[in-house]
Each structure stands twice: as C-alpha cells, then as structure tokens.
Amino acid sequence: MKNEKAEEIFRNFLKEEKNRITPERFEVMEYALGYDGHFGADELFIKMKNSKSRVSRATVYNTLELLVQCNLLSKRNFGDNISRYESNFKRQQHDHLICVECGKIIEFTDARLTGIPESICKDLNFDLDSYSFNIFARCRNKKACKKYRNEKN
Ligand SMILES: [Zn+2]
Ligand SMILES: [Zn+2]
Numbered sequence: 001m002k003n004e005k006a007e008e009i010f011r012n013f014l015k016e017e018k019n020r021i022t023p024e025r026f027e028v029m030e031y032a033l034g035y036d037g038h039f040g041a042d043e044l045f046i047k048m049k050n051s052k053s054r055v056s057r058a059t060v061y062n063t064l065e066l067l068v069q070c071n072l073l074s075k076r077n078f079g080d081n082i083s084r085y086e087s088n089f090k091r092q093q094h095d096h097l098i099c100v101e102c103g104k105i106i107e108f109t110d111a112r113l114t115g116i117p118e119s120i121c122k123d124l125n126f127d128l129d130s131y132s133f134n135i136f137a138r139c140r141n142k143k144a145c146k147k148y149r150n151e152k153n
Contacts, residue, residue, distance in 0.1 A: 003033055006072055006089050013070035024055045028063040032073060038084040038105060078105060079136060097135040102149035104139065 010029055014021045031048050032039075039047075045060045064085055067073040073085045078098045095113065097106040117131040139145035 003030065003089065006033055009070060009072060010067065014066070017066075017069075019066065024059050025063045025066070027053060027055055028060055029067060029072070032064060032067055032085060033087045033089050035085075035087065038076060038078075038086045040082050040084055044085075074130070076132065076134075078103075078134060095133040095135075097137055099139045099145060099148075100136050101138050102145045103152060104145070104148050 006029065007026060010026070011021060013019075014025070028044070028048070031044055031051075031053075035044060035047070041061050041064055042057075044064070045055075045057050048055055048060065064073065064075075068075045068085070072087070072089050074088050076084045076086065076096070078084060078096065079100070080103075092109060094107045094109045097108060098104070113133065118128050121128040139148075
C-alpha cells in the first residue's frame with residue numbers, strides 16, 4: 001500500500017531543506033511507516049535487507065532522521081539508550097509504559113494528560129514542539145514477564 005499523502009509531505013520537506021530526493025529515501029519511508037510498532041534503525045535495515053532491498057545502512061539511518069524532522073516519525077528512547085522510531089502518520093498521539101524487566105512496551109492514551117504539556121509550556125513562555133512521557137514499571141504477572149523476555153531474544 002502506497003502512502004501518497006506521506007510521500008507528498010516527505011517530498012516537500014526534502015525540497016524545502018534542499019535534500020536530495022532519491023527513490024531509496026522513499027523506499028525507507030514506506031518500510032518505516034509500514035512497520036508495526038517501535039523499531040530501531042538496525043531492525044528496519046535488517047527487515048529491508050531480508051526483503052531484498054539494496055538500500056545501505058547509512059541511507060536507512062539518515063533517512064529515519066529526516067522522517068523525524070518532518071514529523072512522519074517519532075523518535076523514542078525507552079531508557080536503554082537505543083533510539084527507536086514509530087510512525088506518526090495517521091496515528092493518534094500516545095504515551096508509553098515500559099517494563100524494566102522484560103522490555104515490553106504498552107501504548108496508552110489518557111485524557112488526564114491532555115493539554116498538560118501545552119499548559120506547562122504556556123506558563124513558562126514556550127511553544128510546545130513535542131514531548132515524551134514514559135512510565136517505567138514491572139509486570140505484575142511474573143510468568144508473562146519472564147515468557148516475554150525469553151521469547152524476545
Ligand atoms: Zn508508541
Ligand atoms: Zn515485564
């Protein structure tokens with residue numbers, strides 16, 4: 001499935017920023033927006049390689065950064081020093097809860113948080129660019145936690 005609207009956003013951004021418009025960059029965009037969940041640059045690179053893509057690792061890395069700059073992707077850090085990305089395109093704003101034992105990531109939205117970053121910025125005389133709200137916790141279900149950790153590796 002082609003994301004024509006996303007393509008247009010990315011193309012315009014590349015033009016404005018005087019970045020080269022290459023088919024490889026759009027190929028990375030398609031894979032990144034089609035990725036289900038959160039991913040590291042290497043994970044995406046391996047996935048593309050396994051699908052016979054010939055895009056280089058360097059292109060994957062720098063294209064992901066460009067996609068963050070034009071807001072098609074969000075860059076997240078879940079406390080383990082690995083940058084992870086996820087699609088913003090056609091997705092609702094959400095926050096994350098991360099299990100520090102097994103690494104499971106739960107997405108949630110809570111109406112009580114709505115407007116808080118904006119209002120803090122307003123009080124401090126800033127314009128909000130983005131924010132991240134992560135909760136670090138431990139699964140109560142120890143069996144499920146252990147199982148997830150073992151399956152993941
Ligand atoms: Zn997420
Ligand atoms: Zn857990």
